[in-house]
Amino acid sequence: MRLRCLLYLLPLVLLAGCEETPTGRSQLALVPDTLMAQMGEDAFDQLRRGQSVSRDAAVNRRVQCVARQVVAAAQVRYPAAELPEAWEVVVFEDPSPNAFALPGGRIGVHTGLLRVAETPAQLAAVIGHEVGHVLADHGNERLTQQLGIKAVLLLVGFFGEGDLGQQQLMQALGLGARLGISLPFSRAHEEEADLMGLAIMARAGFDPRQSVALWRNMAAAGGGQPPEFLSTHPAHGSRIEALQQAMEEAVATYRTATPADCSG
Template identity: 80%
Template sequence: MRLRFTLRLLMLLPLTLMAGCEETPNGRSQLTLVPENLMTQMGEDAFDQLQSQQPASSDVAVNRQVQCVAQKIVNAAEEYYSAAELPDAWEVVVFENPSPNAFALPGGRIGVNTGLLRVAETPAQLAAVIGHEVAHVLADHGNERLTQQLGIKAALLVVGMLGEGDFGQRQLMQALGLGAQLGISLPFSRTHEEEADLMGLEIMARAGFDPHQSVALWRNMATVGGGQPPEFLSTHPAHGSRIEALQQAMGNAVEAYNDSNPADCS
């Protein structure tokens, strides 16, 4: 029985790989085998869990600014990357958390910590962060990373459980220890981070935010973040490498910014 099941998996492997082999909006080939409805469900579960654990900010001015920046970023992303699979709607919440962080989850959930606003000193710097996080969702980096971590066999099991309904999906998530961690603790690779940086730069520029502020943001991050591990030991690019890549792409971003309507989220 076990041998028959293994042979069946091996026979399905080429077809599944072809079905899951896609391209990011930037044209990079990627393998994404986790069903999108499962990704969306895990994103919603993660967001609901976070909302139950952390209070939302009641600062009207802060919420107004974050909502303004996020909406302009989402509008620009949907217009420029219109061929990408996009969430039907986006929800934005500002969390009372001193950690300088933000995230975007499959299904269109965006979280911004109040601690980030002490590092992102201008609306344009906040736009650089939100643009980066939205780019992760547009490029389906969560699905790609999860596929890599689960391995081909586990991904095939995911595909094979499509017909088993919600119970099968919950069972799989519990068995793999995923729970509500997707998008919050799941680390992206350096390739994903670099791609999200460049996509985010394009998005913020088209949304009407000065792309030069992305470099200022990462300089601020380097100041508050202290020392980083050597780049070859980290899934994230070193601050210097990140800034250099952004500067190299700045010419096209500036052109897009000059053609846009300046954003006002002050």
């Protein structure tokens, strides 16, 4: 009986779940937004309990300033995208060159990233990329792919199975890894987030050409191999090439924007 119901509902779910990302790419994202936001909040709270938070006032001012400018620009650049009402930004004491953004409006930046992102504009390239993941609902899309249609339809029952269900969902999102957050999105997700981040940082008044400098720094930091943050990402050369192909439009946008000032 349950199988018959699933087969009956499947076409309806597929039809209801087919959406477009802000760039126009078709996607299937079936998990309710409220559930994604709750998962993001829970994961962020878990990280905050398990990792030290930076108390460096200057570092926090810089990161908060860049994140604030990036989020405001994202709202302007992609007005049709559903954005969290408020964003929480935390700098974690962690030597890995990493940053992440979670559903529900949580942004985390590792202090190790600030040794690679040498300028506010380079930091904006990373935060813009991560915000792009959230705007494009990549976590939802990936979770839908991981769980499968049947699992999504039975999501309520799945969550009712206690800690095991929660743990499996966390793993499907790539959350709860040793370093706290790991989002091994697909290559298509990464390329889309790169281009969205480029457009966002330019709209925010950060020189988009610094995105290329950032990824070159990332390559150098990895000693010829991508650091863990980039372990599932496109190769540095192809990533930089894609950014350069979109650079003319991004620079034109940047020249019309009010220059961002997060150096203080």
